[in-house]
Amino acid sequence: MKYVVCVPDGCADEPHPDLGGRTPLEVADTPVLRALAARGEVGRAAVIPAGMPPGSDVGNLSILGFDPAEFHTGRAPIEAASLGLKLRADQVAYRCNLSTVDPDAGGPDGLMVDFAGGHPSTEAAAEVVAALDERFGRGAGEGLEFHPGVQYRHIMVAPKEWVDAECTPPHDLTDRPAVRPTGAVGDRLWDLMVASREVLAGFPEVGANQVWLWGQGFQPRLPSFAETYGLRAGMVTAVDLVRGLGVLTGMEVVDLPTATGWYDTDYEGKRDVALDALRDGADLFVIHVEATDEAGHAGNVEEKVRALENWDRRILSGLVEGLDAMGDWRLLLLPDHPTPLHLKTHTSDPVPYLLVDSRADGAGGVLTEPGVADRPVVDGHSLMRTLVEA
Ligand SMILES: [Zn+2]
Numbered sequence: 001m002k003y004v005v006c007v008p009d010g011c012a013d014e015p016h017p018d019l020g021g022r023t024p025l026e027v028a029d030t031p032v033l034r035a036l037a038a039r040g041e042v043g044r045a046a047v048i049p050a051g052m053p054p055g056s057d058v059g060n061l062s063i064l065g066f067d068p069a070e071f072h073t074g075r076a077p078i079e080a081a082s083l084g085l086k087l088r089a090d091q092v093a094y095r096c097n098l099s100t101v102d103p104d105a106g107g108p109d110g111l112m113v114d115f116a117g118g119h120p121s122t123e124a125a126a127e128v129v130a131a132l133d134e135r136f137g138r139g140a141g142e143g144l145e146f147h148p149g150v151q152y153r154h155i156m157v158a159p160k161e162w163v164d165a166e167c168t169p170p171h172d173l174t175d176r177p178a179v180r181p182t183g184a185v186g187d188r189l190w191d192l193m194v195a196s197r198e199v200l201a202g203f204p205e206v207g208a209n210q211v212w213l214w215g216q217g218f219q220p221r222l223p224s225f226a227e228t229y230g231l232r233a234g235m236v237t238a239v240d241l242v243r244g245l246g247v248l249t250g251m252e253v254v255d256l257p258t259a260t261g262w263y264d265t266d267y268e269g270k271r272d273v274a275l276d277a278l279r280d281g282a283d284l285f286v287i288h289v290e291a292t293d294e295a296g297h298a299g300n301v302e303e304k305v306r307a308l309e310n311w312d313r314r315i316l317s318g319l320v321e322g323l324d325a326m327g328d329w330r331l332l333l334l335p336d337h338p339t340p341l342h343l344k345t346h347t348s349d350p351v352p353y354l355l356v357d358s359r360a361d362g363a364g365g366v367l368t369e370p371g372v373a374d375r376p377v378v379d380g381h382s383l384m385r386t387l388v389e390a
Pocket of ligand 1: 009010055056057336337
């Protein structure tokens with residue numbers, strides 16, 4: 001038996017006026033997905049437990065079959081793991097966005113213009129992060145460290161007492177007044193964020209003008225996927241956060257340089273590494289694509305629909321053929337949270353899911369938000385058990 005988990009990040013949505021009051025899942029031309037839903041089982045899953053922030057870290061932890069309420073410590077330490085960083089017990093990790101804030105607009109703390117700092121290249125961003133590390137990090141010798149990640153997404157490591165702050169995720173502030181951190185170290189964090197403008201000013205070719213610190217946490221203690229589920233698992237993703245969950249649960253995370261985390265990602269490449277890994281002995285493989293979430297954050301209706309159509313034409317069609325050639329298989333498809341186009345941010349609402357078993361047809365259904373509206377809501381983290389034990 002082979003298992004595949006497909007994660008179109010943030011694909012769930014709400015009715016949109018530009019789509020005639022329908023959702024991207026309803027509008028997208030996805031014949032393969034429709035056929036799979038018609039022979040499978042659709043339902044609704046709470047991937048974000050009540051009271052937890054609707055982040056991709058929380059949602060993807062659910063999808064991988066671990067209860068976020070039990071295992072989640074914060075977003076940044078998961079991303080730190082993806083960079084190969086091992087936090088000591090006396091260290092806390094913060095996500096360090098290169099962001100664009102207009103200090104003269106919005107409110108007293110400025111206006112959040114772009115949480116992604118104009119999407120700098122990873123190479124250009126690494127130079128900025130090196131300069132930050134020299135000025136405020138290891139160059140300053142006060143226990144802070146700046147570590148480069150991908151594009152606008154980086155990590156700051158700090159002494160453990162820096163954990164006491166309430167920080168606002170910058171993608172929740174797009175086009176809105178920036179909100180400085182509060183709590184015991186809120187002022188220290190804000191001073192650092194403001195001071196970083198001097199360093200960023202030395203890189204005018206990068207669209208970002210300051211760092212934004214948030215998502216802090218200690219190293220989580222996640223059990224291994226293989227020990228928990230008795231299966232050898234692999235994963236492909238362009239997103240550090242998702243990769244970090246793979247690393248922390250002992251999955252084999254495949255490097256695919258053409259996976260970009262953006263609309264132009266290598267859909268066929270992801271499909272092919274999944275099939276290769278399964279042929280080479282993996283029992284389960286996770287395919288994660290970020291494009292739907294990015295389109296949601298951008299409010300880009302066309303790209304969100306296109307990303308779903310790309311899933312259909314460029315991943316699912318070949319994937320089903322490839323799986324059929326290997327024998328029996330089961331497939332689980334669901335997003336890690338909704339990213340409604342009209343809100344440009346995540347919500348905590350339950351998401352539609354699809355389970356398909358090559359050996360037996362299910363009740364069938366329609367994998368859209370209205371199509372599952374009357375289904376009971378199951379815990380998102382229980383679906384992995386359902387997938388692998390049926
Ligand atoms: Zn997400």
